[in-house]
Amino acid sequence: MKKTVCELFAGVGGFRLGLEKASSNWKTVWFSQWEPNKTNQWAHKCYVSHWGDIDEYTGIDISTVPKKKIPSHNLLVGGFPCQDYSVARPLPGSNGIDGKKGVLWWQIRDILETKKSPFVLLENVDRLLKSPASQRGRDFGVMLACFNDLNYSVEWRVINAAEYGTAQRRRRIFIFAYKSTTKYSKNIKATPEKLLTKTGFFAKSFPVEKDVKIDETTLQYKNIHDISTSFSFDFKNSGYMKKGKVYTAKTIPILEDAILLQDILEKKVDKKYYLSKEAKDRFEFLKGSKRISRTSKDGHKYTFSEGSIAFPDPTDLPARTMLTSESSLNRSTHVIKDLKTKKLRYLTPVEAERIQGFDDNWTNTGMPEKARYFIMGNALVVPLVTRMAKKLESILNKE
Numbered sequence: 001m002k003k004t005v006c007e008l009f010a011g012v013g014g015f016r017l018g019l020e021k022a023s024s025n026w027k028t029v030w031f032s033q034w035e036p037n038k039t040n041q042w043a044h045k046c047y048v049s050h051w052g053d054i055d056e057y058t059g060i061d062i063s064t065v066p067k068k069k070i071p072s073h074n075l076l077v078g079g080f081p082c083q084d085y086s087v088a089r090p091l092p093g094s095n096g097i098d099g100k101k102g103v104l105w106w107q108i109r110d111i112l113e114t115k116k117s118p119f120v121l122l123e124n125v126d127r128l129l130k131s132p133a134s135q136r137g138r139d140f141g142v143m144l145a146c147f148n149d150l151n152y153s154v155e156w157r158v159i160n161a162a163e164y165g166t167a168q169r170r171r172r173i174f175i176f177a178y179k180s181t182t183k184y185s186k187n188i189k190a191t192p193e194k195l196l197t198k199t200g201f202f203a204k205s206f207p208v209e210k211d212v213k214i215d216e217t218t219l220q221y222k223n224i225h226d227i228s229t230s231f232s233f234d235f236k237n238s239g240y241m242k243k244g245k246v247y248t249a250k251t252i253p254i255l256e257d258a259i260l261l262q263d264i265l266e267k268k269v270d271k272k273y274y275l276s277k278e279a280k281d282r283f284e285f286l287k288g289s290k291r292i293s294r295t296s297k298d299g300h301k302y303t304f305s306e307g308s309i310a311f312p313d314p315t316d317l318p319a320r321t322m323l324t325s326e327s328s329l330n331r332s333t334h335v336i337k338d339l340k341t342k343k344l345r346y347l348t349p350v351e352a353e354r355i356q357g358f359d360d361n362w363t364n365t366g367m368p369e370k371a372r373y374f375i376m377g378n379a380l381v382v383p384l385v386t387r388m389a390k391k392l393e394s395i396l397n398k399e
């Protein structure tokens with residue numbers, strides 16, 4: 001099977017870069033990247049500056065792209081937001097699914113329906129397994145039911161990148177889906193327990209301890225609306241779904257040495273990255289513990305409280321999760337003590353790229369520095385994809 005790829009929600013190409021670092025056999029035939037409500041499409045421009053453009057549809061809202069225009073491919077990849085996946089009751093006689101407008105999962109589903117991609121690899125925040133709080137597991141249940149309806153099986157795993165030898169404590173869910181007609185699917189003979197701990201897609205690339213307790217459930221529904229209104233389940237960090245049967249377990253990673261923040265810091269940085277006295281005071285407040293009396297809109301008085309977080313960030317640990325707000329004066333922004341000058345400073349854009357495993361200056365393609373941090377906050381840990389790519393290549397070779 002040809003290693004052709006379609007990269008949705010491509011950002012600056014974390015999936016593509018990760019695949020290409022594993023092998024030159026991967027060929028991205030189409031991608032889509034559009035940042036809503038922004039005049040400057042920095043991520044799309046950066047992507048195009050590395051790989052060139054493909055057609056007039058790559059840089060527009062995916063929901064406006066006629067799905068038939070998307071070239072055929074064997075692997076669909078993408079990192080997309082965790083949103084509300086609930087659906088309205090279908091009107092009598094209609095057979096479509098009425099998901100909320102602007103919810104990007106429905107774009108992925110429509111593409112899978114039209115393009116019938118045999119293999120799919122998605123990334124999302126780990127909260128997806130638990131959301132919404134009022135009906136835990138509903139959104140992931142909706143996703144699984146959609147895959148099931150389109151004749152896919154699904155494996156998933158929440159991976160904390162730092163536990164597998166990278167520079168960032170970033171916990172994300174990866175979802176691997178494949179058509180039941182693929183050889184890969186037909187050849188699965190292992191018990192769910194063995195699949196999740198030894199032989200499955202994630203267990204092969206990211207080893208875990210072998211003792212697990214499997215919980216199971218069945219997706220029972222006439223249409224997706226039934227799942228949307230009544231399904232709830234305690235999904236664990238690993239799982240497998242085939243023909244509506246769901247198996248899940250809490251797996252324990254076999255830890256590998258992480259890369260530490262001190263290993264990726266630049267030796268000498270411009271003075272603009274050092275904190276002013278005002279910024280230092282502000283960070284001390286933001287990162288410190290606090291109890292503040294507040295009044296809600298309806299006049300209700302309450303106390304907001306939060307504990308302190310390390311300030312500055314320890315450099316003998318991997319970085320914390322990088323967010324899109326990394327460029328702002330924010331509680332979650334990294335502040336480190338420079339190894340040489342011992343003064344407090346921000347991370348540089350190159351350090352932000354290194355934390356995500358991108359090449360140095362990947363985003364130095366003409367955009368403001370603020371946009372470089374934002375884009376890195378949105379991206380993924382590239383070396384994780386490279387690891388998965390090796391297993392993917394062997395799977396596609398056998399098709």
Ligand SMILES: C[S@@+](CC[C@H](N)C(=O)[O-])C[C@H]1O[C@@H](n2cnc3c(N)ncnc32)[C@H](O)[C@@H]1O
Nearest residue numbers: 009010011012013014034035061062079379380
């Ligand atoms: C979580 S990020 C994925 C980043 C990517 N994995 C990377 O390595 O850079 C999601 C991306 O989807 C893009 N996006 C959001 N809404 C979109 C839409 N309607 N059409 C196309 N892209 C969209 C965002 O601009 C963002 O870059």
